[in-house]
Amino acid sequence: ARAMGVTKEDVEAAITSSLSPSSLVVTDTSGGCGASYEIEVVSEKFEGKRLLERHRMVNTALAPHMAEIHAVSIKKALTPAQAQPQPEPAADKAPQ
Amino acid sequence: AAAGGGGLAPEMRATLDKVVGSHKVVLFMKGTKDFPQCGFSHTVVQILRSLDVPFETLDVLANEALRQGLKEYSSWPTFPQLYIDGEFFGGCDITVAGFERFGAC
Numbered sequence: 001a002r003a004m005g006v007t008k009e010d011v012e013a014a015i016t017s018s019l020s021p022s023s024l025v026v027t028d029t030s031g032g033c034g035a036s037y038e039i040e041v042v043s044e045k046f047e048g049k050r051l052l053e054r055h056r057m058v059n060t061a062l063a064p065h066m067a068e069i070h071a072v073s074i075k076k077a078l079t080p081a082q083a084q085p086q087p088e089p090a091a092d093k094a095p096q
Numbered sequence: 097a098a099a100g101g102g103g104l105a106p107e108m109r110a111t112l113d114k115v116v117g118s119h120k121v122v123l124f125m126k127g128t129k130d131f132p133q134c135g136f137s138h139t140v141v142q143i144l145r146s147l148d149v150p151f152e153t154l155d156v157l158a159n160e161a162l163r164q165g166l167k168e169y170s171s172w173p174t175f176p177q178l179y180i181d182g183e184f185f186g187g188c189d190i191t192v193a194g195f196e197r198f199g200a201c
Contacts, residue, residue: 051193052186059173066173071136074189 006035006065018061019043022080035069040076042083051077108165117182121151124166125176129153136188137176143195 030036054077127133
């Protein structure tokens with residue numbers, strides 16, 4: 001058994017290789033009780049998937065590390081289109 | 097259902113089918129309704145209470161076989177796990193997201 005535990009970099013690498021995210025923010029939220037992470041991920045692979053399915057995809061990516069992770073909170077699982085800031089209605093004067 | 101290494105024993109599957117179908121809303125959590133032993137479980141209990149729906153809870157800390165069986169049954173690695181109408185709805189984050197979408201916060 002490896003005593004090293006799971007690092008933020010491990011979490012980032014696992015999600016990156018499974019989901020090819022266009023944006024990924026992993027935050028270490030452990031308060032001393034063990035590996036605990038918050039995740040915000042934007043990926044094209046979430047296109048056409050319900051929230052439960054998106055979370056399953058993240059869980060699957062992390063499955064090899066799950067035994068060593070105390071807690072994971074998936075704060076956002078968005079498609080690139082959903083992650084775009086909504087256009088301002090007043091911006092209609094811009095060309096095209 | 098995920099075809100994971102071990103596979104869920106048929107008796108356990110039948111038991112879980114019965115349990116999740118026995119009430120409209122069933123929450124498998126760490127601790128009890130009145131004494132949650134984890135912040136995530138506490139959050140879901142608070143949401144269900146605020147919605148004023150009747151719900152049953154089962155403590156997975158008190159039953160290791162139940163805890164392991166459910167992980168395979170729902171293909172979900174963590175607790176709490178919320179079931180509505182016999183169907184897996186999600187864990188804490190999904191419950192919070194659903195709650196916020198309906199503007200109840």
